[in-house]
Amino acid sequence: xxxxxxxxxxxxxxxxxxxxxxxxxxxxxxxxxxxxxxxxxxxxxxxxxxxxxxxxxxxxxxxxxxxxxxxxxxxxxxxxxxxxxxxxxxxxxxxxxxxxxxxxxxxxxxxxxxxxxxxxxxxxxxxxxxxxxxxxxxxxxxxxxxxxxxxxxxxxxxxxxxxxxxxxxxxxxxxxxxxxxxxxxxxxxxxxxxxxxxxxxxxxxxxxxxxxxxxxxxxxxxxxxxxxxxxxxxx
Amino acid sequence: xxxxxxxxxxxxxxxxxxxxxxxxxxxxxxxxxxxxxxxxxxxxxxxxxxxxxxxxxxxxxxxxxxxxxxxxxxxxxxxxxxxxxxxxxxxxxxxxxxxxxxxxxxxxxxxxxxxxxxxxxxxxxxxxxxxxxxxxxxxxxxxxxxxxxxxxxxxxxxxxxxxxxxxxxx
Ligand code: FES
Ligand code: FES
Numbered sequence: 001x002x003x004x005x006x007x008x009x010x011x012x013x014x015x016x017x018x019x020x021x022x023x024x025x026x027x028x029x030x031x032x033x034x035x036x037x038x039x040x041x042x043x044x045x046x047x048x049x050x051x052x053x054x055x056x057x058x059x060x061x062x063x064x065x066x067x068x069x070x071x072x073x074x075x076x077x078x079x080x081x082x083x084x085x086x087x088x089x090x091x092x093x094x095x096x097x098x099x100x101x102x103x104x105x106x107x108x109x110x111x112x113x114x115x116x117x118x119x120x121x122x123x124x125x126x127x128x129x130x131x132x133x134x135x136x137x138x139x140x141x142x143x144x145x146x147x148x149x150x151x152x153x154x155x156x157x158x159x160x161x162x163x164x165x166x167x168x169x170x171x172x173x174x175x176x177x178x179x180x181x182x183x184x185x186x187x188x189x190x191x192x193x194x195x196x197x198x199x200x201x202x203x204x205x206x207x208x209x210x211x212x213x214x215x216x217x218x219x220x221x222x223x224x225x226x227x228x229x230x231x232x233x234x235x
Numbered sequence: 236x237x238x239x240x241x242x243x244x245x246x247x248x249x250x251x252x253x254x255x256x257x258x259x260x261x262x263x264x265x266x267x268x269x270x271x272x273x274x275x276x277x278x279x280x281x282x283x284x285x286x287x288x289x290x291x292x293x294x295x296x297x298x299x300x301x302x303x304x305x306x307x308x309x310x311x312x313x314x315x316x317x318x319x320x321x322x323x324x325x326x327x328x329x330x331x332x333x334x335x336x337x338x339x340x341x342x343x344x345x346x347x348x349x350x351x352x353x354x355x356x357x358x359x360x361x362x363x364x365x366x367x368x369x370x371x372x373x374x375x376x377x378x379x380x381x382x383x384x385x386x387x388x389x390x391x392x393x394x395x396x397x398x399x400x401x402x403x404x405x
Contacts, residue, residue: 159299168301170308181300182286183308191299 006072022063036151037064040224090123097146104217105205137187148206154198166192244294252280283314319354319361328367330374342389
């Protein structure tokens with residue numbers, strides 16, 4: 001392992017060569033927006049909210065899956081990046097039916113929070129209004145595809161942390177949906193342990209606990225870095 | 236989910252085709268990375284992938300069922316429902332799309348009263364879409380009952396499908 005030095009937003013920083021730009025930025029108090037990324041899960045670079053500019057490269061890189069390099073000059077918050085991030089958020093809103101005012105996660109939602117922080121006041125692309133089902137067959141939880149942004153946090157936490165791999169993604173493109181087992185009702189899944197990890201890592205109201213009403217679904221994620229730490233210590 | 240993950244699941248039935256599927260898996264040492272190969276074999280043997288088959292493959296290769304379903308539903312080649320007696324695959328790749336594939340698709344869908352990706356109620360025709368056959372020079376192209384047909388217009392297309400049906404009947 002060797003130490004690398006780089007510049008992020010004009011600040012001289014350093015990190016180990018196996019760290020990502022996102023990690024090093026956070027350690028140095030620089031907050032790069034993220035949606036699919038969650039500390040404790042393998043980053044997948046799916047949402048592109050974390051795009052950064054690197055001097056000398058004319059393409060944008062996702063900070064959550066880009067390793068630091070010696071002498072890198074990174075910019076995380078240019079006007080261009082902010083504009084792109086707003087567009088990404090608008091596209092996410094337009095793709096399903098995110099009606100915050102009646103959502104269980106209103107006020108606790110990562111998507112809503114990012115939109116507020118990025119000044120998304122309206123959506124300039126046409127809404128798609130897909131007709132999406134809600135699966136309430138599980139005894140304790142609800143899956144509402146209308147709020148799903150396909151970040152795959154549920155898929156990863158179930159596979160990597162719980163070890164059940166109940167969730168996956170079916171189809172492709174605009175037809176893609178998260179599924180449990182053989183695309184069957186969640187309540188009939190044989191692999192689900194009802195551990196609720198997926199519910200708590202879900203950034204939106206797509207996964208929630210039963211019995212929660214509008215704005216009541218606060219998520220708790222402290223367990224994730226904790227479990228990860230405990231497992232590493234056991235190795 | 237089988238209770239004991241150490242033992243391989245039994246063949247789902249006495250149907251000989253399961254032996255073919257099992258042979259493919261054995262040939263690959265029941266390795267999880269042979270999933271796509273194995274699904275190909277199932278599709279060839281049975282014409283489609285149903286729940287029983289996906290469960291059997293998932294159990295034998297020790298892959299989570301959701302992952303098997305994810306792979307099976309990702310590739311357009313795999314079908315999860317029994318195909319019709321005849322099939323018409325319309326290419327919706329870029330070249331074909333530009334040359335009006337959407338019209339062809341809509342015409343067949345209307346004529347046979349079937350949605351793309353589905354089979355007519357009488358099981359006669361499956362209408363399928365694909366992304367680029369690699370026959371872009373023939374755009375717009377379709378594969379009708381396994382034969383590539385190119386530079387199609389709506390009339391040709393409906394004619395070809397009808398011809399196939401008549402040959403079948405003869
Ligand atoms: S947070 Fe990096 S791509 Fe989603
Ligand atoms: S786009 Fe249709 S064959 Fe390539």
